[in-house]
Amino acid sequence: MTLPFEGVTVVELGTSVAAPFAGKILTELGAQVIKVENPDGGDPARRWYPTMPDGNSASYQSVNMGKHSVTIDMTDDGELARLKALIAEKADVVLQNLRPGAVERFAIDAATLRKDNPRLIYCNAGAFGDGPLGDLPGYDPLMQAFSGITDLTGEADRPPSRVGVSLIDLDTGMWSTIGIISALYRRQVTGQGGVVDTSLFETSVGWITLPVAELAVSGKAPKRSGLQGPIVAPNRGYQASDGIQVIVVGTDGQFRRFCDALNCSELADDPRFAKSTDRLANEPALSQIVGEIIATDTRASWSERLNAAGIPNAPVQTVEEVVAHPQTAALNLLRPGEDANQQFVGLPLRLDGVRPASDNHAPRLDEHRQQVFDFMKTPHN
Numbered sequence: 218m219t220l221p222f223e224g225v226t227v228v229e230l231g232t233s234v235a236a237p238f239a240g241k242i243l244t245e246l247g248a249q250v251i252k253v254e255n256p257d258g259g260d261p262a263r264r265w266y267p268t269m270p271d272g273n274s275a276s277y278q279s280v281n282m283g284k285h286s287v288t289i290d291m292t293d294d295g296e297l298a299r300l301k302a303l304i305a306e307k308a309d310v311v312l313q314n315l316r317p318g319a320v321e322r323f324a325i326d327a328a329t330l331r332k333d334n335p336r337l338i339y340c341n342a343g344a345f346g347d348g349p350l351g352d353l354p355g356y357d358p359l360m361q362a363f364s365g366i367t368d369l370t371g372e373a374d375r376p377p378s379r380v381g382v383s384l385i386d387l388d389t390g391m392w393s394t395i396g397i398i399s400a401l402y403r404r405q406v407t408g409q410g411g412v413v414d415t416s417l418f419e420t421s422v423g424w425i426t427l428p429v430a431e432l433a434v435s436g437k438a439p440k441r442s443g444l445q446g447p448i449v450a451p452n453r454g455y456q457a458s459d460g461i462q463v464i465v466v467g468t469d470g471q472f473r474r475f476c477d478a479l480n481c482s483e484l485a486d487d488p489r490f491a492k493s494t495d496r497l498a499n500e501p502a503l504s505q506i507v508g509e510i511i512a513t514d515t516r517a518s519w520s521e522r523l524n525a526a527g528i529p530n531a532p533v534q535t536v537e538e539v540v541a542h543p544q545t546a547a548l549n550l551l552r553p554g555e556d557a558n559q560q561f562v563g564l565p566l567r568l569d570g571v572r573p574a575s576d577n578h579a580p581r582l583d584e585h586r587q588q589v590f591d592f593m594k595t596p597h598n
Contacts, residue, residue, distance in 0.1 A: 235386045283577075309336070314342040338400040344417050549572055
């Protein structure tokens with residue numbers, strides 16, 4: 218399969234998760250991604266827990282497979298000059314999330330580099346972006362807190378909670394990729410590169426698009442409500458005998474089928490629950506009745522019965538359960554690392570029915586030095 222970005226060269230000045238995840242996407246879509254690292258240990262994510270036999274962490278492996286690693290000591294004038302030459306002569310894209318001020322200090326910022334390579338697309342994946350907080354560093358949980366996501370997450374009568382995945386880092390990588398792809402498309406028309414700016418904070422605020430809209434219209438922002446959702450009822454998680462089952466009933470017709478599946482058809486004619494507005498007004502009473510029934514059987518049993526009735530539902534699964542699920546296998550979502558017994562998540566899209574995949578090897582530090590600088594000697598397309 219011909220991948221869309223074959224022949225595109227990306228220089229990644231990225232650490233941790235956000236920029237490397239963008240680099241991962243571009244790698245698996247066919248780009249050659251050259252990961253530039255500090256010779257003193259490289260990307261700090263290499264040393265995160267847990268580590269693999271080759272010394273890299275599982276986190277590093279998951280977002281750096283298929284890249285080429287070269288170390289550059291930016292305090293060494295000769296080394297820095299080699300990096301600038303690589304970008305000027307070979308790079309289509311520079312992707313960076315270094316600490317604020319670093320690229321300006323070493324004159325590898327967008328304005329400087331694009332003087333020598335006007336076709337260059339330069340992506341800054343920052344923490345807060347511009348503005349009064351622009352010089353501050355940022356991490357995923359800090360942005361969840363600062364943006365209001367943490368305040369919206371958790372149960373109403375308990376303290377707020379952080380989201381259990383690196384949502385902001387990964388999504389900033391996605392927005393960076395969208396910006397880079399957009400700029401590459403525009404370059405096909407204009408012949409000129411450009412600058413893409415993303416930040417963890419902008420990504421975080423993007424995630425509260427619907428709560429902000431609710432605030433704008435009603436004058437009140439939503440409050441955290443755990444597994445209970447708004448608008449319709451039932452719309453929450455219920456404790457089954459072996460875990461939690463989330464059920465959402467959106468229409469009156471669905472509710473009647475739902476009652477039949479629970480062997481309590483009489484509920485559909487109860488005036489407290491007959492219409493959607495009635496069910497929402499009497500949600501606590503409905504929830505108690507439904508909860509007592511759901512508690513009598515397993516998640517798998519309820520999934521089978523509710524799926525057969527056409528009722529939207531899902532068990533709350535562990536990561537282990539998701540990895541082992543037949544749906545995950547059917548989509549070929551997981552791919553092996555160098556150790557075939559280890560599995561990592563592939564790119565969550567398919568092109569012409571095929572899920573793109575790069576080499577399953579995340580680079581050792583400076584592994585591709587000779588290869589990268591030999592590449593500099595080849596004619597530029």
